[in-house]
Each structure stands twice: as C-alpha cells, then as structure tokens.
Amino acid sequence: MANDNIFSGLKVVDLASFIAGPSAAVILSDFGADVIKVEPPAGDLWRIGHKIPPQPRAKDAYPWHLANRNKRGITLDLKNPGSRQVLERLVKWADVLIVNTPHPARKKLQLEYDDVGQWNLRLIYADVTGFGENGPDASLPGFDITSYWARSGLLSMTRDAGAPPTWPVAGSGDNATAVGLYSAIVTALYRRERTGKGSYVTTSLLAEGVWSASVSIQGALCEAKFFAPHDRKNPANAALNVYQSSDGTWFVLLVTPDKLAAVAKAIGRPDLLTDPRFSDPTKLMANMPQLAAILDDVFGAQPMARWYEVFNGIHVAFGVVREPQEVINDPQLRANDVVVPLEGAGGKLTSTISSPIQVHGVAKVPAKRAPALGEHNEEVLRQLGFSANEIDGLRASGATPNAKERAA
Numbered sequence: 001m002a003n004d005n006i007f008s009g010l011k012v013v014d015l016a017s018f019i020a021g022p023s024a025a026v027i028l029s030d031f032g033a034d035v036i037k038v039e040p041p042a043g044d045l046w047r048i049g050h051k052i053p054p055q056p057r058a059k060d061a062y063p064w065h066l067a068n069r070n071k072r073g074i075t076l077d078l079k080n081p082g083s084r085q086v087l088e089r090l091v092k093w094a095d096v097l098i099v100n101t102p103h104p105a106r107k108k109l110q111l112e113y114d115d116v117g118q119w120n121l122r123l124i125y126a127d128v129t130g131f132g133e134n135g136p137d138a139s140l141p142g143f144d145i146t147s148y149w150a151r152s153g154l155l156s157m158t159r160d161a162g163a164p165p166t167w168p169v170a171g172s173g174d175n176a177t178a179v180g181l182y183s184a185i186v187t188a189l190y191r192r193e194r195t196g197k198g199s200y201v202t203t204s205l206l207a208e209g210v211w212s213a214s215v216s217i218q219g220a221l222c223e224a225k226f227f228a229p230h231d232r233k234n235p236a237n238a239a240l241n242v243y244q245s246s247d248g249t250w251f252v253l254l255v256t257p258d259k260l261a262a263v264a265k266a267i268g269r270p271d272l273l274t275d276p277r278f279s280d281p282t283k284l285m286a287n288m289p290q291l292a293a294i295l296d297d298v299f300g301a302q303p304m305a306r307w308y309e310v311f312n313g314i315h316v317a318f319g320v321v322r323e324p325q326e327v328i329n330d331p332q333l334r335a336n337d338v339v340v341p342l343e344g345a346g347g348k349l350t351s352t353i354s355s356p357i358q359v360h361g362v363a364k365v366p367a368k369r370a371p372a373l374g375e376h377n378e379e380v381l382r383q384l385g386f387s388a389n390e391i392d393g394l395r396a397s398g399a400t401p402n403a404k405e406r407a408a
Helices: 020-030 045-051 062-068 083-093 103-108 113-119 144-151 172-195 205-212 214-221 257-266 281-286 288-299 304-313 331-335 377-383 388-397 403-407
Strands: 011-014 034-039 071-075 096-099 124-129 199-204 240-244 250-254 317-320 339-343 351-353
Touching: 011 020, 011 083, 020 034, 020 062, 020 071, 020 096, 020 124, 020 172, 045 062, 062 351, 071 377, 083 113, 096 172, 113 124, 124 172, 144 172, 144 205, 172 199, 172 205, 199 205, 205 214, 240 288, 250 304, 257 304, 281 288, 304 317, 377 388
Parallel strands: 011 034, 011 096, 034 071, 096 124, 124 199
Antiparallel strands: 240 250, 250 317, 339 351
C-alpha cells in the first residue's frame, strides 16, 4: 500500500485526558497527523492505568501507549499565568484542538471555545463530555462506565435474568466515543475545506452509549414490549443463544429464519422442524425452554471443532467466546492489521491495537511509543517561536516544568 499519509500536515493539540479524546487524536495520528499531547505538570492519570484494579496488571504502561502513541508530549500548567502565551500559540498553530475538561473548570481556565476560538478562525474545537453540554447533569464528571454504560441503559441490558448489573470492560465506551469524536472532527474538516470556516464539534459518552443501545432505546420511544432479561435456559429465542460444546467452549449462535432448516439438518435433528412443540409459532414461544435444552444436549455432545465445521459449511453466524489471552492469538487480527508492531516502548510491549479504520491503498503510519512526560517541551516551544531565553523563563516560572524539576 502507498503511504500518502492522508492527514500529513494536519496539526492537532490534544488537551484531553484518559481515553476518549486522546484516542480520537490517535486515529488522526495513524493517518499522519502531527499530534502534540499537552499534560498538566503531574501528568495524565492514565499513565498509571495499568496499576489501577481491575485493569490487567503489567510492568509496561500499555494503556498509556495505546491512547497516546505517535504523539509528541509537553507539559503545561494551565493554572499558571505564563501558560497563556503558550496556549495561544498552540491554538494558532493547530488545525484541531481536543478538550475534555469539565465545563466549570474549563471556564475558570478560559479554555472554552469562545475563549480560544478567536485566536484561530479555522480551528476545529473538538469537545467530549460525559453527559452533554446542556441539561441538569451537564456539569457532572463522566466516565465510560457511568455515562456510556450505566446512564445509557446498556448496563441494564447486558446481564442475565436474576443477575445484578456487572462491571463492564473499562475503556470500551471510551474507544467507541473516540471513533464518534473522530468522525465529528473529520466532518468539520470537510466543512472547512468547502467554507474555510472552523467549527465547534462535540459528542458525549452518554450520546454514544444511547447510540450503541439505540435499537432498544428506539423501541422504548415507541412503547415497545420488552422481553425479560436474557436467560440462557429460557431464552426469548433459542436460535439466538449461548451454548457450550463438549470441550467446554462457549459460543454464540445466531440463526436467522431462513437458516433454520439448514441448521436442523446439519446438526442431525431435522425432526425439530416437524415437532409439534416447535412447528407452531404460538407453541414454540411456550416451549422455548424445551428447545434450548435439546440444543444444549446436541451441542454438548461434540467439540467446538466439529461445530465450527458444521456452521461454516452452511454459512451460519456464530462466535466463539474467547478470553483476551486467546484473542491476541487470533490469526484474523494480524491478517487484517488489527494488531500491529509498536516501536520503542520497550519491555514486553512490542505490539499494539490499530484504530479500526482502514483506507484501501493507504498505509497507516507505523505505531511509535507514547511520549515520556514533557519529553518534547523544548522542541515544541522552539517550533512555536519561543526563544531560548523565553523557554528558560517558562520553565523557571513553572508554566512548562520539565520532568527533572517535577521529580525534585
């Protein structure tokens, strides 16, 4: 593939923290954008994400590299008056500014769009919040677990009957939101190509969660009748259920109506098609637990390799339930550049997850490690036009402290 770097020359300032905003910047960086990561003097808390339970523990700061690869990094104390001149030059330099500071704090820091947009009329100001910009809870702090999962309704629906809500996979809502924010940024960049004007774009973890749950939420909007929470042994539909093979492998089965006859024959139970308990739609609904029990026995009698062959042979949708340690060995990941090499991180961190967008004929930028705290302070300040004496002054004032000064 050619490496024409779609976003070569695009300049991005990432002022966001944790995952959603920074990961949107990562997608831009994968296609060649120059991204400057701006952190407070103490650093982004996500630097220690690998040490916070229940995240998988590791010596390597893998969450930090995942959300901040390919970026240059500087420190900037936005509470320090001296930082204002640096911020202004960053905004004038940038095409895109990404922020996720809660709006009350953002107002105090004079970081709202009305504060900085005047410095660059072509700026794309990209904002991600927990619960949206308006409404009674607009100022609440939001994380993917609270906003994307819980508040959206997703968490209430991703559990079995009788079970309490469980703890979702951390970062999953953030990364979905990152794709949404990236889409908003790209939409605004397209508008700028046509009009020359910048834009203020935004999304929220809540909006993205509701969008992910939108089939069910749309049902609620039209007062649809909901089934009880999923019960594997008493499912709403035994053809859309989770089963276990004889070797202990769980798999999700999704049989559409047009495939029912083929599946019944392929698993050796064509009699199910004429069984009076299941051939009549009304009786089928009443006898769904019996059908699920029959399928439990059928699928539990053969190993997953056999069912893989059967389902593949009749083109039926199914998905083997895999643990993360199994997922990384899935040949589909490397065959489709989902897992790619990571340069320079050290330790055991030699690979990373690429962003989920591919453009045929275009190679992404090779993934490089995330920056050390304040690693590019002097380089970036020089690029912004500050003299050596001015850089010394900014460092001495604490506006842009370096790593050694912070550790002292």
